Amino acid sequence: DTTTGILQPDVAELADIARDHDAYTIMDCVTSLSGVEVQVDDWGVDAVYGSPQKCLSCTPGVTPLTVGDRAREKILGRETDPKSWYLDLAGVMEYWGDDPSYHHTPPTSSLYGLRESLRLVAEEGLEARWKRHRDVAGALVEGLEDLGLELFPDRDHWLPSLNTVRVPDGVDDAAVIDFLLSEYDIEIAGGLGELSGELWRIGCMGHSARHQNVAALLTGMKEALAAQEYDTSAIEA
Ligand SMILES: Cc1ncc(COP(=O)(O)O)c(C=O)c1O
Numbered sequence: 001d002t003t004t005g006i007l008q009p010d011v012a013e014l015a016d017i018a019r020d021h022d023a024y025t026i027m028d029c030v031t032s033l034s035g036v037e038v039q040v041d042d043w044g045v046d047a048v049y050g051s052p053q054k055c056l057s058c059t060p061g062v063t064p065l066t067v068g069d070r071a072r073e074k075i076l077g078r079e080t081d082p083k084s085w086y087l088d089l090a091g092v093m094e095y096w097g098d099d100p101s102y103h104h105t106p107p108t109s110s111l112y113g114l115r116e117s118l119r120l121v122a123e124e125g126l127e128a129r130w131k132r133h134r135d136v137a138g139a140l141v142e143g144l145e146d147l148g149l150e151l152f153p154d155r156d157h158w159l160p161s162l163n164t165v166r167v168p169d170g171v172d173d174a175a176v177i178d179f180l181l182s183e184y185d186i187e188i189a190g191g192l193g194e195l196s197g198e199l200w201r202i203g204c205m206g207h208s209a210r211h212q213n214v215a216a217l218l219t220g221m222k223e224a225l226a227a228q229e230y231d232t233s234a235i236e237a
Contacts, residue, residue: 006152047068055133141163162205163202
């Protein structure tokens, strides 16, 4: 989840429970696709969508989507027409099928872009890519903890592609965000909703999940905190 930086580790169990109750599961893997493990079939999820612009490091505009047999039957068997032509998955499926009929004009340049990003994933290897995200984000979290900051989720729910840390008391979260952007050209985000002012959200995604970016962020964060008279004893220890 991108708003809280929390990984859901129990997807297979949740999908089982849903199936036992004749319910369906839809998994949002916008922040996880190619950054952390996603096992659509093994976990028994009915429908999954992602995005090209996060861990795939591609341009936005098209949505990777997969629908399992159970969900497909449900979609094809619906008795009322969907309210939106755009979201009519039965129409979209027909368009993908062996005897395609028009549903929309394909965004061909976006599809070529997505294909290239997937080619790069295949070249690196999916498992190797998951490991890179874990290793680089692991170094990021370790460095932030050395600065005295605290990871928001517990370790079992840590999401390497989106790292959330608590804003220490007395520190202005927005001033740190502004400092990193103006001095280091690094954009991190603040918390949303109830967590506004409480968290920083630090992406570690796709091509940019690199140790040199972590090093730059940690240097900038240290300066930004020092500029706010944050107790630097943890930093100097
Ligand atoms: C987990 C999650 N789901 C959905 C979305 C929405 O994706 P989009 O902005 O491509 O519509 C986002 C966007 O950041 C997201 O992080």
